[in-house]
Amino acid sequence: MRVFLSLVFIFTLIACKNDPKKEEVVTDMEINSEIILDSLKVSNENLEFQQKALNLKRRELLEKKDSKAELEELLISKSFLKVDDLYTLNFKYPYLNEKIKPQFENFNEYINKHFVAIKSIEKQILEEKRLCDSLGIPKQNELRTVDYKIYNLNDRLISVLFYKENHYTGAAHAAYTFECLNFDLERAVFMKYEDFFNNGTEEELREILNSLLKEKINSGEIYYDCWAISADDFFGAKNNFVINDDVVEFYFDDCVICPSYTGTYSIKIPLEMLMPVLRKNKRNPLLG
Template sequence: MKTIIIIFFALLSISSCKQQVDEEKTPPQIIGVDEDAMHTNPADSMYFINKKIQEKQLRSQLLKKEGLIGVENSIPAIQGLVESKSIYKDADDYLLDYTYPYLNERIDPGYQKFNDFFAKNYLNTERTINEILEDNEIICDTLSIPRFRDQRIINYKLKSAQNNLISILLYKENYYSGMLHSTYMFDCINYDSKNQEFIYFDNFFIEGSEKMVYDLINKTIFDKRYTGDVYADCWQLSADDFMIYKNNFVISENNIAFYLDDCIICPAYTGEYKVVIPISQITHLIRSHHKSLLL
C-alpha cells in the first residue's frame, strides 16, 4: 500500500500584533494518511484548521475575561463613597453596556469634580457610537468573517478607597466586526479625595524618574519572562509606549500595577496586561507628600 506523507507546520501564527519575538519553533509533525486524503478539498482542510484555532482562541478569551473579572475590588471603606451607575444602549448595529464609578456628592459636594471629569471623558456615548460605526480597521487578531454587532463594554475595579486615595482600574472590552475575539483597553484613575486633585505620573513620582520607572517595568517583564512565567511570549515595553501609558497605574495594598492595552507587551491571546511592582521597590521614586496615600 502506497504511503503518502503530508507535512504540517505545527506552529501557526495566531496573532499579528507580536513582532520579532524569540520563540522556540515546534518541529513539523509528520502524519501518515491514506490515499483518500489526496482528494480532500484544501478549502475543507483550511476550514477545520481555522475552526480549531478559533476554538482555542475562544477558550483563551474566556480565561482572559475570568482573570480580569477575578481582580477583586477593595471592599473596605467604599460603602457609600463609591457607587456604581450604568448606561445600556442596544441597537441594530451596536451594543453599549457601561458600568462606571460615581462618587457620592452627598458625602462631599467636592466630588462633583471627579464625576464631571468622568462624564466628560468616558460617558460621551454619541462619540463612542460614531467611533464604532466608522471603525473599519482591525488592529490584531482579524478573521474574514461576516459582520456582526459591534459592542463596547465598560466596567471598573476599585483598587483603593483608603487614606484619601481613590484608585480605579477602568477596562473597556471591545468586540469589533471581523475580529476573532474582543480586545481590552485600560485607563487608570487616581484621585486625592481630600485635596480634590487627580494624580498623574508627573505629580506622583519625582521629577526625572521616567527612565528609572521605565527600566524597572522592563526588568520586571524580563525576570518573569525568563523564569517560566506566563510572560514567556511577551516582550519589553518600548520607550514610546511607556510615554503613552505612563499614567496607567493603580495602587493597591503593597503594589503599583501599570496596565497596558492588548498587544503592547504581550500577544492578545495571553491575556496579560499588567506589570506589578512592589511599592518597596519604587518608594524612593514617589514624591514625599504622596507617600501618606500609600496603604
C-alpha cells in the same frame, strides 16, 4: 520473432513494476499527507492552548478583588445600555457621593464627559482602528462593554481601573483596553504620574517594569509570546496605573506587552522597588 516480442513485453512489464520514479511519487504523496495531518494536529493543539490561555488571562482580570464593598457609602454605581444596528453599548461606571463632599463634583463631571457622552463614544466606535489581531471586514453589531474596579489607599486616594471589552467584527475573541484614574479624596483633584514619581523617571521606571516582565517571559507558560515595553508605549500608558496597598499596578492594552490571546494585561511593582523614583512630597499618598 514472436518469441522475441513476447520477451520484450515481459521485460517491459517488469520494468514498469520496478520503476523507481513511480515509487518516489507514491512515497512523496504519503509523506505530504502525513505532514498535512501533523500540521492540522499542531494547529488545532495551538488554538486549543491559546483559548485556554485567553480564558485564564481574562478570568484573572475579572476575578480581581477590589474595594467596592468597603466604599459603599462613597460610591454610587451607574450603568447604561444602548442597542443600535451597528453596535451595543453596555457601560458600568462610578459616581462619588457629593453629599459627603460637594467637591466630588469634579470626579463626576469627568466621568460624564469621558464615559457617558454617548455621541462622542459613537463617533469613536465608527472611526476607531482595529487592534492587532482583529480583521478589517465590514462591521456588524459590535459589542462594547465597560466595567470598573476601584481601590482605596489610606482613605486619601481612590484608584479606578476601567476595563473596556471590545468585540470586533471578524475577531476571534474580545480585545481589552484600559484607563486608570487616581483621585485625591482630600483635595478632590485627579493625580497624574508626576504627582507620584519624579520628573524624567519614565525610562528608569520602564526598566523596572521590563525586568519584572522579563521574569515572567523566562518562566514560559502563558507569557511565552510577550515582549518588552517600548519607550513610546510606556510614555503613552504611564498614567494607566492603580495603587492597591503596597503595590502599584500598571495596565497595558492588548498587544502592547502581550498578544490578546495570552500573557497578562498588567505588571505589579512592589512599593520598595519604586522608592528611588518616588516624588518626596507630603501630598504623595504612596509615602504614607
